Amino acid sequence: MAETLNVAMVDYDAGNTLSVRRALEKVGAVVDLTPDPDVVGRADAVVLPGVGAFGDCMRKLRERGMDEACLEAYRSGTPFLGVCIALQVLFERSAESPGVEGLGILPGGVARFASNGLKVPHMGWNELALARSHPVLDGLDGEAFYFVHSYYPEPDEPSDVLGTSEYGVRFCAAAGRENLIAVQFHAEKSSRAGLKLYENFLSWARRS
Amino acid sequence: MGLKVRIIPCLDVDAGRVVKGTQFKDLRDAGDPVELAALYDREGADEIVFYDITASHEARNTATALARRAAEEVFIPYTIGGGVRTVEDMRDMLRAGADKVSINSAAVKTPDLIDGGAERFGSQCVVLSVDVKRRAPGAKAGWEVYLNGGRLNTEMDAVEWLVEGERRGAGEFVLNSMDSDGMETGYDLELISEVAEKTSVPIIASGGAGSPEHMIAAVNAGAGAVLAASIFHFGEWSIREVKEHMMQAGVPVRMTDPTTGVR
Numbered sequence: 001m002a003e004t005l006n007v008a009m010v011d012y013d014a015g016n017t018l019s020v021r022r023a024l025e026k027v028g029a030v031v032d033l034t035p036d037p038d039v040v041g042r043a044d045a046v047v048l049p050g051v052g053a054f055g056d057c058m059r060k061l062r063e064r065g066m067d068e069a070c071l072e073a074y075r076s077g078t079p080f081l082g083v084c085i086a087l088q089v090l091f092e093r094s095a096e097s098p099g100v101e102g103l104g105i106l107p108g109g110v111a112r113f114a115s116n117g118l119k120v121p122h123m124g125w126n127e128l129a130l131a132r133s134h135p136v137l138d139g140l141d142g143e144a145f146y147f148v149h150s151y152y153p154e155p156d157e158p159s160d161v162l163g164t165s166e167y168g169v170r171f172c173a174a175a176g177r178e179n180l181i182a183v184q185f186h187a188e189k190s191s192r193a194g195l196k197l198y199e200n201f202l203s204w205a206r207r208s
Numbered sequence: 209m210g211l212k213v214r215i216i217p218c219l220d221v222d223a224g225r226v227v228k229g230t231q232f233k234d235l236r237d238a239g240d241p242v243e244l245a246a247l248y249d250r251e252g253a254d255e256i257v258f259y260d261i262t263a264s265h266e267a268r269n270t271a272t273a274l275a276r277r278a279a280e281e282v283f284i285p286y287t288i289g290g291g292v293r294t295v296e297d298m299r300d301m302l303r304a305g306a307d308k309v310s311i312n313s314a315a316v317k318t319p320d321l322i323d324g325g326a327e328r329f330g331s332q333c334v335v336l337s338v339d340v341k342r343r344a345p346g347a348k349a350g351w352e353v354y355l356n357g358g359r360l361n362t363e364m365d366a367v368e369w370l371v372e373g374e375r376r377g378a379g380e381f382v383l384n385s386m387d388s389d390g391m392e393t394g395y396d397l398e399l400i401s402e403v404a405e406k407t408s409v410p411i412i413a414s415g416g417a418g419s420p421e422h423m424i425a426a427v428n429a430g431a432g433a434v435l436a437a438s439i440f441h442f443g444e445w446s447i448r449e450v451k452e453h454m455m456q457a458g459v460p461v462r463m464t465d466p467t468t469g470v471r
Contacts, residue, residue, distance in 0.1 A: 015302075016302060016303065016305065016307075018276075018279050018303070018304070018305045019279050019283075019305050022279050022280050022283075022305075023283060026283070119408065119409075119410065121330075121331075121332050122211075123211075123332050123379075123410070124211040124212060124214060124410075124432070125211065125212040125214065125254055125462045126210065126211055126212070144212055144462040146284070146285055148307075148332050166210065167210060167211070186285075188283060189283060189284055189285045189307065190283070190284070191249055191252075191283050191284050191464070192250075192283070192464065193464075194283060195283055
């Protein structure tokens with residue numbers, strides 16, 4: 001694989017993609033923000049960004065054939081990073097959008113924070129505790145990251161949980177298996193700890 | 209465990225330049241808001257607020273351009289204030305990379321801007337900022353809302369306005385006390401606790417910070433974040449020093465290593 005990594009960032013009208021792109025570029029990636037599923041299929045690594053609602057996100061992915069492109073990238077072993085709502089859509093379903101199927105790569109659903117005394121959305125800096133070691137999260141145990149979300153995944157398979165945070169409840173903040181990893185927080189807004197995560201992802205992708 | 213208290217440097221920007229001079233020696237251009245914000249990011253700031261005070265019809269364009277440039281160098285959340293008149297303006301600034309948009313006079317003139325922004329982009333993107341002054345002694349107690357940088361008294365009750373702002377969907381408040389602004393004598397703690405009691409929106413205390421103790425007092429009064437300008441710009445306190453004081457006082461803050469940026 002070439003030293004310069006060609007990262008396809010999935011363009012599906014997902015809101016603020018600019019900061020994810022800038023963070024990847026900052027740590028040396030060549031980023032192709034693409035609406036073309038074929039480009040995603042050819043990339044060295046795939047990043048799925050996104051803000052917004054679960055159902056809306058899945059609809060936009062499907063309209064563009066990007067749901068299949070993401071599944072195919074995962075199956076073919078391409079290093080894959082999901083950020084924010086992209087963590088949630090890896091699961092099968094969400095309380096946010098009943099009846100809408102997620103990508104279903106990871107078994108489980110997505111729940112809403114109970115608002116007993118706590119403000120929802122969970123917004124601000126919170127600490128990540130690693131559940132197990134992972135090359136992309138290397139050196140980041142105990143670091144604070146920036147979160148903005150009202151829902152969180154509940155994986156059926158404990159080994160899919162890579163890291164957790166606490167907000168009234170201890171919740172899954174990073175999950176993945178094989179060539180796939182996704183984080184709930186905005187690494188691109190998490191200062192140098194966040195940039196380190198993107199850097200780790202690129203190193204991991206280069207070694208894959 | 210839970211959320212960290214945020215330390216937020218605020219930069220006033222006029223036609224693309226930081227207004228108040230700064231004393232940082234290691235900056236190539238201390239007047240460049242993006243370079244200064246990137247420095248604060250490296251020093252451990254948790255968020256940045258840019259207030260574009262460009263006094264012309266160009267304000268909207270300069271603020272959007274600033275948001276876009278900041279996206280290249282600033283990797284913490286940032287808010288753009290100034291130049292926002294419509295929901296479309298908000299959309300442009302968020303698309304340009306801003307995480308939140310702060311509205312002040314425009315929200316008083318057109319309160320529906322709060323509802324519109326919250327519906328379209330989510331409450332977390334809509335920061336309602338107010339400039340307030342205490343009522344004169346002898347009158348009934350409380351604070352009044354001022355507009356246009358403090359030149360115009362609306363005679364609106366500040367707390368009532370913020371309660372309405374929460375109902376309309378504001379995700380966060382900046383409480384700027386004009387009585388203490390620039391005095392470095394401490395935030396208006398009564399204002400903070402009054403608003404904290406009447407609403408449940410996160411409060412950013414602003415106006416009057418002169419020391420870490422002032423910031424600790426604001427947090428104890430109910431603020432979830434503290435905003436300051438001159439205390440940082442003139443190098444009286446670094447963000448790291450402020451955070452060390454706060455940590456010692458038991459306030460949860462995000463600590464970073466001064467060399468690597470990772471703890």
